[in-house]
Amino acid sequence: MGADVAERGRGGAVLVAALTVDSVGNGLFLPLSLVYFLRLTDVPLSxxxxxxxxxxxxxxxxxxxxxxxxxxxxxxxxxVAAQLLQAAGYLAYAWVRGPVGVFVAAALVAVGVRFFWSTVFTAVADYADSSPGAWTRDTWYAVSNGARTAGLAAGGLVTGVVVADGRAGTYRAVAYAAAACFALAAVLIAACVRTPAATDRPVALRRGGYATLARDRPFLALTGLNTVFALSSMMLGLALPTVMLTDVRGPAWLTSTVLAGNAFLVALLSASVGTRLPRHRRTRAIAAAAVLWAAWGLAMATVGPGRLATVAVLLAAATLLFTAAELVHAPASAALAAAAAPVAARGRYLAAFQYSFAVASLVAPAFFATLYEAHDAAPWLALALLNAAGAAGVLALERHLPPAALREPSRAAPARADADAPTR
Incomplete structure (x- = not known):
């Protein structure tokens, strides 16, 4: 896995910092979504x-x-290009007035977001392979996930305070701030982060395109199974506000507290979990996360009207299951996908892997709304069943994946005392 000394990466700490700044930009605008355009344009909601x-x-x-x-x-x-696209899109947000402007600005941001998520995991894997420290891909993915979660939470908190006055100028200031975050993240990465050049890989290994991937049935199965886990990871933020409003009929602050607590724990514990994951097979870690999500689904199926203290304790306990699943799944799944991919085609493989999240994001609202309308417990029981099947599927797939992808031993730390520093 290691790179030659001449090909060492540098700027790991800056990469993590840039991903945090990038997520602050996302967090700043995430709570606004439709509200921003409703406030600043005359375009109807429909x-x-x-x-x-x-x-x-x-x-x-x-x-x-x-x-x-x-x-x-x-x-x-x-x-870097993806972050600059998002910066341009958010700058355009501050000036749009009609439907065409809304579509162009939203398209710039959406394309930038999709390019970013399709390549950032490859960038982290490329750096991890060439980094001088002892951290494995699992640890780098875990730390990156924690940093992004912290950035999202910070950005969302700032926006919640700033837009309380509802003035148009304040909304535009948030758009400018988001654009600045993405531009700063792009500059940091472009100026300070280095990984081995893609052109250093043998030309023969860079051929084949997506036709080779389409014949890789174990990887396609892994991507399909991950759609279930991606769906589960989205369901807390998507469904909890509705459950609280229509079923539990509890105070809005309880929803905010649960979501904030989840974000805080992910940001706080990601590095610690990431340093321990390399001891275990990645497939087993993902299966364990699926079991935790299944237990979370069963716990959520029992949530309903009741004494506030009882509901709060039940939600807190259930969310701890969700958080534990998220802490384990995010780095283990990304590291497994990266390790299962041929190094020279890793960009294509990990980009294809992101379709599991794209499909989940398209399915999630209809999945929850349709089942929830049938019965309050239906979406949670369905999630529990899907995750139980997913855990079994991952364990069955284990023997078909490359053995070297299942577990990555921790690197031996270099002799120098500062060798574990994430940047050089």
């Missing part, structure tokens, strides 16, 4: 929904292009 959905659908082919670019020119330049 048309806004169509325009934003159309902008998202436009991005569905992006991972195919992004993966090929990452293999050809390297993932870092694509990540």
């Amino acid at each position: 048309l806004l929904g169509v325009l934003l959905s159309a902008a998202t659908v436009l991005t569905l082919p992006v991972p195919l292009w992004a993966g090929a670019l990452a293999d050809r020119v390297g993932a870092l330049p694509v990540v």
